[in-house]
Amino acid sequence: MNILITGAHGFIARNLIHVLQSKELSFLQPLKLYTYDRRDAIEDLKEYLTDCDFIIHLAGVNRPQKAQEYEEGNKGFTQFICDELIQHRNTCPILMTSSIQAVLDNDYGRSKRAAENCLRSLWQKNGNKIYLYRLPNVYGKWCRPDYNSVVATWCYHLARNQDIQIHDEQKEITLCYIDDVITEILNCLQGKATVADESDFYKVEPTTRCRLSELRNILYSFKNEQQNLTLPNQTAFVKKLYATYLSYLPQENLSYSLTMHQDARGSFTEMFHMDTYGQVSVNVLHPGIVKGNHWHMSKNEKYVVVAGEGNVKLRNLYDDDHKLLTYHLSANKMEVVDIPPGYLHCIENTGTQDMVVIIWANEVFDETYPDTYYKEV
Template sequence: MKILVTGSNGFIGKNLIAELKNRGYDDIFEFTRKSDPSQLEEFVNNCDFVFHLAGVNRPENDSEFMKDNFQLTSQLLELLRKYENKAPILLTSSIQAGKDTPYGKSKKAGEDLLFEHYYKTDTKVYIYRLPNVFGKWSKPNYNTVVATFCHNIARDLDIQVTNPDAEVTLSYIDDVLEEFVGALEGSPTIKDDFCIVPETYNITIEKLAALIKSFKESRSNLSIPNMDNRLTKKLYSTYLSFLPEDQFSYKLKMNTDRRGGFTEFLRTPERGQVSVNVSKPGITKGNHWHHTKNEKFLVVSGEGLIRFRKINSVDIIEYRVSGDRLEVVDIPIGYTHSIVNTGDNELVTIMWANECYNPEKPDTYYVEV
């Protein structure tokens, strides 16, 4: 199948082309505002499906709205009729269509052209009135407020929240792509005269800003956003895509002494805490037990011995562990336990605890194994 994508260099266009290629659609005609206009005629004459994504959101002059959002659509449809090409057309419109603004009027005019084309040619047309679409490769101060907030917050720049209670409707780029591919393959989601992306989210500007700020703070407090929340998960992925390229990494606080080191990696209120423990040769750590706090130990480097003893028993249980054989050892409650480095090199252990360390209630009691 030969697919024409107008606006192929835009936010949605880049994502769409990448996904089409992922799914094996390799015969793609890409048309941008920098393309030779004569190419459009060649593409239209040969295409089997049209993704008409081209348009402007924030031109320097309001007159450009009608030029870029209406005239190209008109030209595209005239060429399709000229070559009697009944390729289905998907148009990205906006929830702003029909509003008394230059942008809204231009999008509505483009919709009307498509409906007229449908009536004249009985060609399938799919018109999507998209809300604010967010995701990777979007432009700050152009595509969506999410892009602007992510870009600025990641760089410690101010953000403007003039109406904190205003609610915005968001749609994630991957959900848009899933729907677009569905339309390409003949199964769009239709509601009344328009097509829709089924999964959207409503959030106030104030809550959106606070959530994205929390993503930046998560590096210092070692928290992980709630990935059970679908909007939070998608916003966090988007935020990471806006990190400056020299700031992908961040340092952790390493607590070191003569025995080795202990470094917290992640803290979550629902899923506990992950840390990295380093022990020097011959060093024993632990010798304590817990009422409710439980742990998992995973040695990833070195040789060690984990020992257990039920606190009211004399029997000792031993597990030999090695970075050459990845094996998780559960630390049950009610057993005093220790880990000793039996090798010649440092012993590195990933440790998970079911709760974050609370110095006011550590639930940790010293008893030698």
């Protein structure tokens, strides 16, 4: 399949092109990509339009210096594509990303509606199958900040400890994630486009409706996670926002130090805190060292040895015989030992090198209620 992508240097196109170049998509093989941006030669575009099997029309103007550029960049450029296809009798399908603002009576909205109508006319005259998507606010990696995306703008500034501006906290916006847009485009290429409820439009799913104040609060919660180690609750929406926020971190801020609590036995380091999923820590034991010798009322844990070897020992306080359970763990054969509440437990390094244990606990450690009761196993 020969695919032409317009607006090739734009946000959506960059993501799409990398996916198409990186994935072995059997339904597209062999694949040839034609890419066009306004900085490229128009003669190249004319050549592509004679040979392409599918057009993904992502080009458009949304922040011009003059209002007339809306008409030229949206309707005018789309009409040029349609005229070339008709001239060369190319009946390939064409997907165009329009905007939810096409319903508005302003220069931008009118120009996007006019571009949509150009494609409808193409379908009637030339038989090209058309896929019209009125996209809401799209967010994700590589979106240009301080341009037309509030998510990109706020993520960029918060990641640099700069203030963000909000004029109407109650204003609601509809958002969709770049990966979901790319997935829908791939579905469309396979003839599996998602039909919208109205007219001849198609849609990207899912979308999220939220107030600007809610969006701001979520993004602010990411700001100090490197200091307090708290990872966000991974709802579907927050997961996508968090991935987006991380993509705007300055490169010098991609790494950060953890606090190691060291003594003669080794070290203990908290890695991540998760409000609803507990915490992850790293426990290092020198050879011959035993740690633990305690039990919990409700807290439960999972142990995995990732370096060295040793024993995890448990006794169920409820059993009258207090039977000793011993599990030998080694990095050569990784396995998990569950530590239920009500079990005395300890871990011992039986090897000749440091033993490194990854520990997940179902709750973040609370100094006011540690739920830890010491007793020899």
